[in-house]
Amino acid sequence: MSLPPGFLDELRNRVPISRVIGRKVVWDQRKSNQARGDWWAPCPFHQEKSASFHCDDQKGFYYCFGCQAKGDALTFLREMDGLEFIEAVKVLAAEAGMQMPEPDPRSRERSDRRSRLIEVTEAACRWFRLQLQTGAAADARDYLLRRGLDRDAEDRFEIGFAPNSRTALFTALREKGFDEALIIEAGVAARPDGGGTPYDRMRDRIIFPIRDGQGRCIGFGGRAMDPNARAKYLNSPETPLFDKGRNLYHIGPARAAVAKGQRLIVAEGYMDVIALARAGFEGAVAPLGTAITEDQLRLMWRVSPEPIIALDGDAAGQRAARRLIDLALPLTGPGQALRFVMLPTGQDPDDLIKSAGPGAMGALLDQARPLVDLLWERETEGQVFDSPERRAALDRRLQEAIGRIPDELTRRHYTDTIRDKRREVMGGWKPRAKGRGNVQAGPWPARRGGASMAPSAPRPPIPMNGPQSTADLLEGASLLICALRPECVAQIESRLERLLPRDADRAALLHDLLTGGDTDAGRRALETLRTDAHLGLTPKLIESQDLESAQAILTNLIDRLDAERAAGAELVRAEAEIQGEADEGLTWRIQQITRARHRAERPEMEERGDLNEDRDALSAQLDQFLSGQIWRKPTR
Template sequence: MSLPPGFLDELRNRVPISRVIGRKVVWDLRKSNQARGDWWAPCPFHQEKSASFHCDDQKGFYYCFGCHAKGDALSFLRESEGLDFIGAVKVMAAEAGMQMPEPDPRARERSDRRTQLFEVTEAACRWFRLQLQTGAAAGARDYLARRGLDPEAEARFEIGFAPDSRTALIQALREKGMAEALIIEAGMAARPDDGGAAYARFRGRITFPIRDGQGRCIGFGGRAMDPNARAKYLNSPETPLFDKGRNLYNIGPARAAVARGQRLVVAEGYMDVIALARAGFEGAVAPLGTAITEEQLRLMWRLAPEPVIALDGDAAGQRAAQRLIDLALPMTGPGQALRFVMLPAGQDPDDLIRSAGAGAMAALLDQARPLVDLLWARETEGQVFDSPERKAALDRRLQEAIGRIPDELTRRHYGDEIRAKRHDLFGTGWQARRGGSGAAGQRPARRGGASMAPNVPRAPMLQASGPLSGEWLLEGASLLICALRPDLVAVVETRLERLLPQDPGRAALLHDLLSGGDSPDGRRALETLRADAHLGLTPAVIESQDEVAATAILANLLERLEARRAAGAELARAEAEIQGEADEGLTWRMQQITRARHRAERPEMEDSGDLNEDRDALSSQLEQFISGEIWRKPPRR
């Protein structure tokens, strides 16, 4: 459906983003500035107690400083409600009192057709429910009772029964005025290749309706009552309503449960989801008879940032976990993680809950393991690493796996975890050779007993952005200058938005600078910067400059900070890759990042003109707190 130009802009202007988000969060009125349209709350996308989620009515955007979720009002509706784009537009249009534009005739025809198909599936669901109460369904009722399902559970999950008849469902739907072509298109019936009479797809099966995020019946899963049936479980075929690789069983109730603070638990089958939900784990979903797909994984992450995958404790469950590792690694990152629960051998969640109770399941979920643990286990369990070649092969496999992670910081932490696990596996000698401290901080002894020189451990990668590092001072200087000269903020606003300080106080100060706010956390951070001995010259230098010169100084500081951070990220990537010989591509990237940092640190090497000369002269006055010279001077007390 196409929208006329200006329609979305008018929609956003009429509905403040805080009104849309306010239905899902409780605003922190002490931190929010209502008069400015500046709002803060605990993030609705991840569990937290502090108010790190911010939305700005003037700009029409939200951003979480914790999980980095961001977007506009339409994005929020799509992520929190599971709506598609047009669905989100319709919700906002109703809120704004605006009439949705008329769709083109072809789109209206498609919409009408889908409505008719939904009528078929809903009628089939009601018919299956009625059949469960008939004499023909006695065996199905006994089976459900043995699985611990009472009539209340059957009604809650709309469980039904498809009698072993080729034509009963078709006849019942035709009596309600539904054309046979629609019944076939909805996946409720099929026509033989030889052109014979249509027959019902579900026969002699317990039926489980599959509903989309808006609660509409899009298809069915059927469990065969005949133990000799060719397929124990059968799903609806692909239809205009049903795409099994893009939907999840029980997604609507699970989304509501996750919004109330429950975990998103991903099981393998319908009965597992039902057992989990009845045991109190209402945020349970399942893929629809297939291995988890990329689209389903993205759908899970829209519901929760860290789904727990609860796989059966059999060989099939193990294989499913291995496949999911390779699927998830290129998609994982901050706010998109997975944890895994491997159940006891031969048990699924339904078995475990019925035999040991909900407490046993809760204990397993509390001990869920991160994805990196499963990656390590896959590459090491059952193998012997008694030669350099085998160890090198392990390094290569892990290097290739970690290299598929797109986020630099996540990739760095995976490398740290793998190094720690490798040290535990191969012992202190390996760690010392790789640069770790080892038990005694020594390299292995040479033959003959002579010891090599002590190894000096490198500082952890995370320390590069911690207190008293170059990045820390550059960031602090930039924020202090912006606080002293608010007229410069608009000039470098885009670059400031990319700072993303790790320190909560500095993050609050940055937000105040960008939004014009005045939060207590921001004020405290500013006082800390003013009192920092290493930044002591900043006020005297910067307040005496005109706008052009001050802007040049600030831009130079930001260039240096960005260059250092880019270099750090590339070094982390190189560290993960350089298990073997460095190739030409790695060498070229390191050369480029070194040149970029050099240009930022020494702009006079490429720039020219009076402005750059003035900037260099002024920047030299700040050099004391951004160069190595400062480390040789004790800070003032």
Template structure:
């Protein structure tokens, strides 16, 4: 509905936002400044101990520096209590002592209709509860006892029973004054296509009420008592109140529990949620008889930034996990993650808790695995990667999967994690290859039978840099040779290596082998060429003499210098192409930047007064410069 101009501003001005939020948080009095309306507290939207949630009364906004939740008082009420917009307006208006303007006739009619439907479902809930205590429900009560549910549990979760009668509920609701059309619209009854009398939708079933985030009964789930029933579980149909793809079972109590510091655990069914909640895991929810939908996933993330998906240890649970991977990847990012728990084969949370107790369930939740682990397992489990083609296919599948992640930082970290897993998977052969390279390093750069140095090979045009400094060809070759001699350094310089694009196809193959932990004929050929290059003859001896930290610093600095030289060259070409007549100030500035970049590339050991030298590690620069002197300036002995 539309509200008069200025109504919302007046509403926000009358009620300090700290008063609204203060009911859900405990303010940090040491960090807060009450006199200035500056408030800090642990965030109610995610689990934390520090006070990173900031509330400003003057601006009327809140912001969490941890999960980045933000908004005004209305946003807070909608997120924390699951209210719709007008619901939040009404709550805030009551706090402010203001009257919400009447909606237009059409909106008022929709609201009234929804209220009448809620009256139907609440009346049905009460009727189902009463039926559970009748003689017709004896078998249902025995079933619940076998599942470990006592009378207190029945009352807590409002469990009911629908007798196996065609019109018992419909008749009871009509006696309370509800029209048949309203009963059908609420999903409590169905109307035959031939126009006959309406009949009960739930018959011969244990009934679980489904409530929304505000605690209103919007539908039901029913478990059949007849083992031969066509559907073991049956949900309410889609109605103006109920959309099974946009709601979760046990939503409101779970949100409250998570706000108190519990974990959000997503199970598969009603009985799993009930078992978890009774065992102390009160932040448990379940999708409503379907695979998790995008809307349900977003709803989970509004409650917790990292829900734990607890899936049954059967084939169906495995399939559900695979589907959820593809659903979640395009939505994941900072503050929107998933962790997974795979239960023992043949068990669900209810089975595990009854067999081994809450401690066993808690231990599994503590070991929940991140989404990237599930992705890796899906792409590698049961497969053999004994050829370059199979390893390349794995790499392509993983790249295609993480390419769907919209957040650049998250996508980069996924790539880092998956590369580490590839190295672990192919690690034995890779480490053996590294040992072979290291063992033969002493002979690198020597002639036949180790008799003196090999003759200097012709140096490509790009080898010699300005002022006699090493050019791109030697910087690139030294970096690749160091990585081949010391494979343990590759993860430390991985991001620099990813940006390296060798022009020589053999070197490109060697770089791919280093990053992927693979082996190729072209890569081996490139390595042998580097070993035999007299210009790199001192590299093995120099790098072997360094500890891990110093060797990593040398490698990183060599790669930085290579990037600086290539960037400077590319920028110079672009700047020269743009010269039209006299140079303007912009072009002059660009040329200055080129000069500074070249200065940094050529003299890493000298301090640069500009921004291009920020955060440079002095030790790294010194060692890299010394290595360069050793490699390129000393002539080979005759």
């Protein structure tokens, strides 16, 4: 439906946005300035106690400084009440006393058709409700009583019954004057393939009406009374009203509860939602008999930025949670997160609440775990990571999963969390008994927090010339810079782990840098580096740099160290292969490692010129040790 120019502006000008939002929030009168149209309240889109939600009548916009929700009155109606755009315009127009523009004939026809379909489903809902009180529904009432649902619960959730009759509902609706085609289009009856009288889709089932966010009956879910029925639960078919992948059971009451501060809980089925709501967890919803879809996820996030997925603790619940990981990762980010609760094996929310009370359910919800935990469990459960290949495969799977997250900051935090979990599980070097001032020899260096990396191959001998080799000087300079500027460690952590210092004190210092420790040996190594004549100007120079410059200098040193060690290792192997005159292959290899070393020493820079000068200033201190040493044959 198209709207004339200026209609929306006039609509926004007539209705102060605070009037629309004021129905859903309690304004903070101490912080608000009513005369200026400046309003503050706790945000209705996420749970909080402080008044971080700001509404400006003059500008006609709202903004939350907590969850960054923002928009105008129409946006608020769409996000808070789940309205379509035109529906939100109609609500605001009624508030403003403005006449809606006449829709085009096709739009008016679709709207009228939808209204007539809703009349059919509402009539069917009332008929199902009446049938629950008949003699034919005795077994259904007994079942509901065994599940703890009394008459009040039946009325609250509009539970009904479809008798075991082929045409009872169809006949009742026809007697009320509804057209046969309309009844079939609403999904409550179906036409036989061979022709004949349409038959009722729901028969011998307890009926749960499904309503949209505006409270309109759009379809039904039915639980079979016959234990041998082909489908225990059956939903209405896809209709112009009902799309099971785009709706949630109990969404309207749940949205209202979340707006009052309750949590949005996503359970598996109708009875789970009813049990939770009756126990005081009124922000409960359920997907409609299928796995959660992308549209349902987005609908959840319009209600709450962090829904809690409460799944049964059986194998099916576990599988559902893990399937949801792959669906959610490409959508997750700030304001769109998920948390998970796995119920005890063999129990659903109804069972848990009956056996242990609402407090037990609340305690589980308080311990809901983030999506990253389930990702880690899925990729590690039942596996042993006792080889570099297995660890590499794990890292690859995790990297691919995290790489699907679109928000860069969220990806970074996922990476940090996964790294911490890896450390906890895989161990690493640990300090010896207190006072010994060294680190325990271990197979590979620890990351911060004690995690280990895959074992490295034995390092080949490094050519020496004088009291220290080039590699030792580069290694010492790198460690010293990290100690002086610890904020640089995080960005180059994985490369530091591969340093593998041979000196025990330096190994202790590296361990301290990566784990945040403070050992005697590490302090001794730091003091030795500070007083090293070859590195004497390093502290003064590096402490005067900003973080970007310091990071660039450190990266350059690590690059040169890697090239130095690679060149040393290759030259040792090449020397062992020389038998008389060198062949072309050996000559080519020597040329390649020479070029690699020069690239590390004089890389093409894209940073600003003064950064080059800063890095070169530090590098100049080492140049006298770098010039040509590595290319000489080791002294024997």
